[in-house]
Amino acid sequence: MALTARLARVPALLRAEEPRTKPDVIAVVAGFVCIALVAAAIFAPLIAPYQPDSIDATAINQGPSAAHLLGTDSLGRDVLTRVLYGARLSLLGPALVTLLSTTLGTAIAVAGSWLGGTADRLIARFLDILFAFPSILFAVLAVIAFGAGLIAPVIALSVAYTPYIARVIRAAAVHERQLPYIEACQLLGYSSWRTAANHLLRNLRLLIIAQATITFGYALLDLAAISFIGLGVQPPTAEWGLMVSEGDSALLNGYPYESLAAGVAIVLTVVAFNVLGERLAARSRGMQ
Amino acid sequence: MLSHVRRWIVAPLATLLAASFVLYAAVWLQPGNPLTILLGTKASPAQYRYLAHKLGLDRPMLVRYWDWLSNAVHGNFGTSLVYKQSVASLIAPRLLTTLLLVAYAGVIITVIGVTLGIIGGMSPRAAPYVAGVSGLGVAIPGFVAAEVLIAVFAVKLGWFPVLGTGQGLAGRLRHLTLPAFALAIASIAYVSQITRAAVSNEEQSPHVETARGRGLAGPRILRRHVLRNAAIPIMTVSALTVASLLAGAIVVEYAFGLGGIGSLLVQSVSDKDSNVVLAIGLILVLVFVITTTALDLLQYLLDPQLRLKAAASWH
Amino acid sequence: MSPPAPSRPVVAAANPRLLEVGQLRVELKIGGRWRAVVQDVSLTLAAGQTVGIVGESGSGKSVTARSIARLLPPGARVTGDVRFDGEPVWAMNRARLRQFRAHDIGIIYQDPRAHVNTVHSIGDFLTEGVIDQGPRERRELSISALRAVGIPDPERRLKQYPHQLSGGLLQRVMIAAAIMPGPRLLLADEPTTALDVTTQSEVMAVLDEQRQARQLAMVFITHDLDLAAAVTDTIAVMYAGTIVETGPSAGLHERALHPYTAGLLAARPQPSRVASLYTIPGRPIAAYESGTGCVFAGRCAYTQQHCLDARPEPRQFGDHVVACHRTEELHGTLHSAGPDPAAPPTASSGPAAPPTALERA
Numbered sequence: 001m002a003l004t005a006r007l008a009r010v011p012a013l014l015r016a017e018e019p020r021t022k023p024d025v026i027a028v029v030a031g032f033v034c035i036a037l038v039a040a041a042i043f044a045p046l047i048a049p050y051q052p053d054s055i056d057a058t059a060i061n062q063g064p065s066a067a068h069l070l071g072t073d074s075l076g077r078d079v080l081t082r083v084l085y086g087a088r089l090s091l092l093g094p095a096l097v098t099l100l101s102t103t104l105g106t107a108i109a110v111a112g113s114w115l116g117g118t119a120d121r122l123i124a125r126f127l128d129i130l131f132a133f134p135s136i137l138f139a140v141l142a143v144i145a146f147g148a149g150l151i152a153p154v155i156a157l158s159v160a161y162t163p164y165i166a167r168v169i170r171a172a173a174v175h176e177r178q179l180p181y182i183e184a185c186q187l188l189g190y191s192s193w194r195t196a197a198n199h200l201l202r203n204l205r206l207l208i209i210a211q212a213t214i215t216f217g218y219a220l221l222d223l224a225a226i227s228f229i230g231l232g233v234q235p236p237t238a239e240w241g242l243m244v245s246e247g248d249s250a251l252l253n254g255y256p257y258e259s260l261a262a263g264v265a266i267v268l269t270v271v272a273f274n275v276l277g278e279r280l281a282a283r284s285r286g287m288q
Numbered sequence: 289m290l291s292h293v294r295r296w297i298v299a300p301l302a303t304l305l306a307a308s309f310v311l312y313a314a315v316w317l318q319p320g321n322p323l324t325i326l327l328g329t330k331a332s333p334a335q336y337r338y339l340a341h342k343l344g345l346d347r348p349m350l351v352r353y354w355d356w357l358s359n360a361v362h363g364n365f366g367t368s369l370v371y372k373q374s375v376a377s378l379i380a381p382r383l384l385t386t387l388l389l390v391a392y393a394g395v396i397i398t399v400i401g402v403t404l405g406i407i408g409g410m411s412p413r414a415a416p417y418v419a420g421v422s423g424l425g426v427a428i429p430g431f432v433a434a435e436v437l438i439a440v441f442a443v444k445l446g447w448f449p450v451l452g453t454g455q456g457l458a459g460r461l462r463h464l465t466l467p468a469f470a471l472a473i474a475s476i477a478y479v480s481q482i483t484r485a486a487v488s489n490e491e492q493s494p495h496v497e498t499a500r501g502r503g504l505a506g507p508r509i510l511r512r513h514v515l516r517n518a519a520i521p522i523m524t525v526s527a528l529t530v531a532s533l534l535a536g537a538i539v540v541e542y543a544f545g546l547g548g549i550g551s552l553l554v555q556s557v558s559d560k561d562s563n564v565v566l567a568i569g570l571i572l573v574l575v576f577v578i579t580t581t582a583l584d585l586l587q588y589l590l591d592p593q594l595r596l597k598a599a600a601s602w603h
Numbered sequence: 604m605s606p607p608a609p610s611r612p613v614v615a616a617a618n619p620r621l622l623e624v625g626q627l628r629v630e631l632k633i634g635g636r637w638r639a640v641v642q643d644v645s646l647t648l649a650a651g652q653t654v655g656i657v658g659e660s661g662s663g664k665s666v667t668a669r670s671i672a673r674l675l676p677p678g679a680r681v682t683g684d685v686r687f688d689g690e691p692v693w694a695m696n697r698a699r700l701r702q703f704r705a706h707d708i709g710i711i712y713q714d715p716r717a718h719v720n721t722v723h724s725i726g727d728f729l730t731e732g733v734i735d736q737g738p739r740e741r742r743e744l745s746i747s748a749l750r751a752v753g754i755p756d757p758e759r760r761l762k763q764y765p766h767q768l769s770g771g772l773l774q775r776v777m778i779a780a781a782i783m784p785g786p787r788l789l790l791a792d793e794p795t796t797a798l799d800v801t802t803q804s805e806v807m808a809v810l811d812e813q814r815q816a817r818q819l820a821m822v823f824i825t826h827d828l829d830l831a832a833a834v835t836d837t838i839a840v841m842y843a844g845t846i847v848e849t850g851p852s853a854g855l856h857e858r859a860l861h862p863y864t865a866g867l868l869a870a871r872p873q874p875s876r877v878a879s880l881y882t883i884p885g886r887p888i889a890a891y892e893s894g895t896g897c898v899f900a901g902r903c904a905y906t907q908q909h910c911l912d913a914r915p916e917p918r919q920f921g922d923h924v925v926a927c928h929r930t931e932e933l934h935g936t937l938h939s940a941g942p943d944p945a946a947p948p949t950a951s952s953g954p955a956a957p958p959t960a961l962e963r964a
Contacts, residue, residue, distance in 0.1 A: 007325055020309075023522050043512060054585060055438045055439060071358070074513065118538075124308060125299075125302075128299070128303050129306045129307055129310065131303075132303050132304065132307040132576055132577045132580075133307065133310075133576070134532060134534070134535030134572060134576060135535070136535045136536075136538060136539070137535060137538075137569060137572050137573070140553070140569075141310070141311065141314035141315075141569070142314070143557065144314050144315055144317075144318050144557055144565065145313075145314045145315075145317035145318055147319065147530050187380045221427075221429045224431075225429055225430070225431055225539045228431045228537070228539060228542075228543070229539060229542050230554070230558065231346055231554070231557060231558075241431070244431055244432060244435055245431070246291065247435070247533075248435065248543075251438065251443065252438070252443060252450065253443075254443055254444075256435070256439040256443075259435045259439070260435070260436070260439065263432035263436065264428075266429065266432055267424070267428055267432060270426075270427035271423065271424060271427040274423065274426065274427060275423065305959070412677065412678075451888070493717070494712065494714065494717040494718045495717065495718055495720040495721075497674060497717055497718065498710075498712065498718045498720075498777075499720075499731075500674060500704070500721065501672055501674055501704055501710045502704060502705060502706075502710075502731070502732040502780070502784075503700075503701040503702060503704035503705030503706070503732075503734075504701070504705075504731065504732075504734075505701060512720075512723070512731070513720055516720075516722055516723075517720065517722055
C-alpha cells in the first residue's frame with residue numbers, strides 16, 4: 001500500500017477502539033417503543049378507527065368500550081383516534097426542536113472548542129443571555145411576537161435549548177480535541193473542517209445522539225405545556241397537550257378519559273425517549 | 289479581585305440587561321395595537337394619533353425600551369391596559385400566592401426527593417425501585433400531574449378543593465396542596481436521581497472504606513462521611529430546581545385557576561396586556577439570573593478545586 | 604522515638620497463630636458474571652511477625668488483604684477461612700466486627716488523598732477512630748501518635764485539613780490513625796506506592812520503626828520485591844490469585860524456586876549494568892483467566908504437558924513453600940538465572956510451551 005495511503009489510515013487507527021459490548025435489553029425495548037410511537041403517528045390514518053374530528057352527539061363522554069377503546073370526549077370524538085392523530089403534531093414539534101437545537105448546539109460547541117480564545121468567550125457570553133430565560137418563558141415571548149401555533153414555540157425552544165446542548169457537547173469536544181489523533185490529522189495536513197467533521201464529530205456522535213434523545217423528551221413536555229395553556233396548537237387540531245386541557249371540564253364532571261389518555265401518551269413517550277437517551281449516554285461515557 | 293467582580297456582578301448585570309432587551313423586543317414585535325384595546329376600532333385617526341403621542345407610543349423603540357427599564361428599576365411597571373390599575377399593585381398579591389406555592393413545592397421536593405435519594409443511594413436493594421420511580425416521575429409534566437391529582441383527589445375523593453386560592457393561611461395551604469404536589473412531582477424525581485447518584489458515589493468512595501475499616505458504626509458513617517460530602521451537589525441541584533419551579537408555576541397555576549403571577553402571565557398574553565407581560569417576564573428572568581449566579585458563587589466558595597478548573601470550563 | 608504508650612499491654616506470650624488464612628477464595632461479580640479473583644490462598648502469621656505479599660496488578664493481593672478485615676464489596680462470594688486469634692472473622696456479627704476493626708487491626712491504604720475525608724480536620728480524623736475515651740484523652744492520644752510518626756508541631760496539625768499536608772505527611776497521619784487504637788495486626792496496602800521515592804523511604808522508616816516498637820504483626824502488600832524484603836520476615840509471591848512461592852525474605856529476594864519469582868527478580872532494573880530489561884513474556888492474568896493447570900503455565904519457559912493438566916500443590920522445599928511441578932529439576936537453573944537477565948531462562952528440557960488458552964483467546 002502506498003505510504004500516503006497508509007499514513008492516511010493513522011488517525012483512524014489512533015482513535016479509541018470501540019469495545020464490543022453485549023446489547024442492552026432495556027435500551028432495545030425503549031428503542032422499540034420509540035419506533036412504535038413514531039410509526040403510530042405516521043400511520044395514524046391507517047390504524048385509527050374513526051376520523052379525529054368526527055363529532056358524535058350521541059356518544060359524549062363515554063368510558064372505554066368495544067366501540068371506543070379509550071372512550072370519547074365532550075364532543076363525542078373517539079379518544080383513541082385523537083391520540084393517534086395527535087401523535088403527529090406532538091412528535092413532530094419535538095423532532096424539529098431536537099434537530100434544530102442539536103445542530104445549532106453542536107456547531108456552536110465544536111466551533112467554540114476549536115477556535116478557543118476570544119471567539120469562545122464571546123460565544124459563552126451570548127449563550128449566557130439565553131441561559132437567563134426559562135424555556136417556557138422564551139416560548140411565550142415567541143408567541144407574543146409571532147402569534148400562537150406550533151411554529152413560534154418550536155423555533156423559540158430550539159433557541160432556548162441550544163445553550164444546554166452546547167455546554168454538554170463542548171465539554172466533551174474540549175476533551176477530544178486534546179487527544180493525539182487530532183494532532184495526527186493536523187500533521188497530515190487535513191483542513192480544520194475535515195478534521196472536525198470526519199474525526200472529532202464522529203467520536204462524539206454517540207454523545208450527540210444521546211443528548212438529542214433526551215432533548216426530545218424535554219421538548220415534548222414543553223410544547224405540550226404551551227398547547228395546554230392555549231398558546232400552541234389550536235383547537236380543533238388533535239394534539240396531546242391541547243387534549244389534556246380540553247378534557248379538563250369533562251374531568252371535573254367525572255369523565256377523565258380524554259385528559260388521561262393524552263397524559264399517558266405524553267408520559268409514555270417521554271419515558272421511552274429518556275430511557276433510550278440515558279442508555280446511549282452511559283455508553284458514550286463508557287467509551288471515553 | 290477584578291475578575292471576581294466582573295464574574296459575579298458585572299456579568300449577571302450585563303446578562304440581565306440583554307435579557308430585558310430581548311423581553312422588550314418580543315413584546316414590541318407583537319402584532320396588534322394597544323390603541324385599539326383602549327379606544328376600540330371605530331375612533332378617528334386623529335384620536336389614535338393623540339393617544340399614541342400621549343402614551344409615548346410614537347417614539348423610537350430604543351427610547352421606549354430605556355424608558356420602561358429605568359422605570360422598572362424603580363418599581364414602576366406602568367399601568368395595565370386591561371385592569372386599569374398599576375401593574376405593581378396588580379402583581380403584588382399574586383406574587384405572594386405564587387411564592388407560597390413555590391415554597392410549598394420546594395419543601396415537598398427537598399424532603400421527599402432527598403430522602404428517596406438517600407434510600408436509593410445507601411441500599412443496593414432499594415436502588416432499582418427508586419431509579420424506576422424517579423425515571424417515571426421526571427416524565428410527568430406539571431399539567432398532567434395536575435389533571436391526575438384533580439381527578440383522583442378532588443373529583444373522586446373530594447379531599448381537596450379544585451379551584452381557587454382560598455382564604456386565610458390554612459385555607460390557602462389547603463388550596464395549594466394539590467398544585468404544590470403537581471408542581472413538585474417531576475422535580476422530586478429529578479432531585480432524588482441526583483441525590484441517589486451523589487450518595488451512592490460517596491458511599492463507594494475510599495474515605496468511607498477507611499471509616500468502615502476503623503470500625504465506625506453505620507449511622508455515624510452516613511452522617512459524617514456520606515451525607516456531609518454529598519451535601520454540596522445535592523444542595524446545588526435542589527436550589528436550581530426550586531428556581532425553575534417559577535417557570536413550572538405558570539402552567540400549574542393555569543391548570544388550577546390559582547391567582548398567581550403565572551396564570552396572570554398567560555391571561556395577559558392573550559389579552560395583549562403588554563405592561564403586565566413585561567413586568568412578570570422581568571421578574572422571572574431576575575429570579576433565574578440571581579439564583580444561578582448565587583449558586584455559582586456558592587459552589588466556587590465551597591470547593592477550592594473549582595478555582596483551578598475554571599480555566600477549562602466556560603466560566 | 605520514645606517507647607510508645609499503647610492502649611493495651613503488650614502480649615507477653617506471642618501467639619503463633621495470630622492470623623490464619625485457610626484456602627481463601629473470593630469471587631466478585633465482574634461484567635455480570637461471578638469471577639474468582641483470589642483462589643486458594645493460605646497463610647499463617649504469628650504475633651509480631653511480618654509477611655510481605657508481592658505481586659503485580661490483578662494478582663489478587665489487595666483483595667486478599669481486604670478479606671482479612673472483611674472489607675470487600677457487599678455481595679462478594681467468599682469461601683475458606685480467615686481467623687484472627689482463633690476467631691473466624693467472616694462469622695462475626697456486626698458489633699463484634701466493628702470492635703475487631705476498631706481495636707485489633709489497623710489499616711494503611713495506598714492513596715492517602717483519597718482515603719482521608721477532605722472535609723474534616725486532621726484532629727477529627729484521628730479522634731474518630733478511638734471511640735471509648737473522653738475528648739481530652741483522645742486529643743492527647745492524637746498528639747502523641749503524631750509525634751510518634753515524626754510530625755513536628757502536632758497541636759497545630761490537628762487543626763489543619765488534609766489538602767494542607769503533603770502526601771508524605773498525610774500518609775504518616777494515616778499510619779498514626781492506624782496505630783492509635785493499639786491494634787495487634789497492621790494491614791499495609793502499598794503504603795508508599797503513591798509517594799515519590801524520597802518520601803517513600805521516610806514513610807517506610809516511620810512505619811517500620813513504629814511496627815517494631817509496638818511489636819505489631821504486619822501484612823505488607825507491595826509489587827516491589829526488594830521493598831518487601833527490607834521490611835518483612837517472610838514473603839509470599841502471588842500470581843493469578845494464588846500464592847506460588849513463600850519463603851524467608853532474606854533468601855527469596857536473591858534466589859527463587861518458582862519460575863515466576865525468578866522472572867520478577869530478573870526483571871528488576873540494575874543500575875550497575877546496562878542491558879535491555881528482561882520481561883516475562885505475555886501479560887499477567889487474573890484468577891478467573893487461569894485454566895485447570897498451573898496458573899503460570901501460559902507464560903512459563905519450563906512448561907510441560909503435566910503443568911497444563913494439573914495444578915501443582917504447594918510443597919515444602921528447604922525453607923520455601925513452592926507451587927510448581929518441576930521444583931526439584933529446576934532449582935539449580937533458576938538459581939543462576941536469578942540475578943543475571945542477560946541470559947533469560949531458556950527451556951532446558953521438555954517440548955516448547957504450546958500456545959495456551961490465553962493466547963488463543
